[in-house]
Amino acid sequence: MSNTEDVMDETEDVMDETEDVMDETEDVMDETEDVMDEGLDARLVVDRGPFRLDVSLTAAPSDVVALLGPNGAGKTTALRALAGLVPLTDGHLRLDGRELDRTPPESRPVGVVFQDYLLFPHLTALDNVAFGPRCHGATKAEARAQAAGWLERMGLADHAGAKPRRLSGGQAQRVALARALATHPRLLLLDEPLAALDARTRLEVRAQLRRHLADFEAVAVLVTHDPLDAMVLADRLIVVEHGEVVQEGTPSDIARHPRTDYIAQLVGLNLYRGHADGHTVRLDAGPALTTTELLSGPAFVAFPPSAVTLHRERPTGASARNLWRCEVAGLETHGDQIRADLTGELPLAADLTTVAAAELDLRPGAPVWATVKAAQTHAYPA
């Protein structure tokens, strides 16, 4: 599977070079050296005391890129650096071929949707949206006409006269998006766009936001710690941990080939790093795993918790080579399943049905045997 993809990527690269088409392909994963005259090309280095952010990102127009990472990873700092609210210590920032490193925020063609929206509380929804056009030289009447158009597109025409405190979370989010789009930015930044919403509104707003982002013709960068938001909204994910990019790729690629524990946890996979030799991957710490893929050198092995089978007694058949002695550390419900956290030879998460859990009499501290079929593991080079 992964081999085929690699081949496809290569073919795409070749096509890029020969036909000089860059932006029409859906996943512009290229690491081309030539400067793009369209889209975003940035290396953001920001020093903040002991913390250092060093993140590179490129995106073509109409790309939606998500910076995904745990809290404190530096995602928001990266966004603020793109907006010019935080100065770059080092690196560069080019948007549509224009250097922006030293441009003050008010002169950057950048729109921001802030996490809690920051709608001006003393202005109506209409005047909030008209604020940007006004600052860009439109007359009051022009700015209001434009703002009314944006609110109309967001389905908020009826709320034009409402003050922000009278808007629901979803409405406020759309006003914030309209306000950011009203200045016709070439780079749209969204900071945790759905974090301030409750679960029900979130579903609806996420779908709407996806449509608006699909319509947006310039680069959009969003920051989130929610993998679902990132995967639904973005064409490409950049995973940031401790101020650095740890992985980059399409949502499906990242979901299948996680490279850090954080991502593995996000996408719900057991992930191990080791050294492959043929069908065996010897883990850096712990036992060896048998896989179907033929690899050599440093490798990752991943398998879903549902691929794990638990036994109270050591299974007799020699079929399962991936067999480990473990102990139940904790149990929690996970949808209609039970997720067991296991420690021992190989720490892992296992999913089983409530019935199976009852039959096995699982409880914290109980010793169990865990098996995983080689066919259900997935190994890839590290």
Next chain:
Amino acid sequence: MPFALLLPALLGLAFLLLPLVALLVRAPWHSLPEQLTSPEVWQALRLSLVCATAATALSLVIGVPLAWLLARTDFPGRGLVRALVTLPLVLPPVVGGVALLLALGRNGVVGQWLDSWFGITLPFTTTGVILAETFVAMPFLVISVEGTLRAADPRYEEAATTLGASRFTAFRRVTLPLIAPGIAAGAVLAWARALGEFGATITFAGNFPGRTQTMPLAVYLALQSDPEAAIALSLVLLAVSIAVLAGLRDRWMTAS
């Protein structure tokens, strides 16, 4: 309720209220309309209102930016500057008046140049009254506005700049409306302080009826010649004070 606390508490309350009650008791109620309509009273009252309002306006023009500087920027010695700004709050007003004379008086550090270059004389003029009142009252405004600015979310200004607003536009169109209640409260406080200003005014501007004699000065002068007039004037100032307090009740009296 412990008696040991209740008794001094009631004593304290009585101590604060008794003088005001005495003022009302001894007020010359029948001659009051006559007293209050005398041209001298009107002159002093009008001058007081004009000067206090002008001093408040001046405080707003230079005090709000000063508060912004203290709240939103960081520069070496900011703590010291802040302490110096609040100094007039604790400085005896008479000392303030003397200091103003030494600075802006005809032979003062700056005053001599104002006099010889522009022919401007500040002491013992109505402008002098306004300056003396501003000196004493502006710190109230600065402190009030600075507190409000610190409580206001600076990210609204950031949001405004990402929409293309310069820092000044962001301040004018976003921050200023957001902190308007704090500015209003500070302005009322400064206005009330300016209206009652005595020490700095009499020292720097003197006591000329119609030119520099404000209400508190008139009260003081009348007390020596015509006590009934002094009481009448005091009643007017008391009424103004109560009106100010009523205007600010939402801000201070609901602090329980």
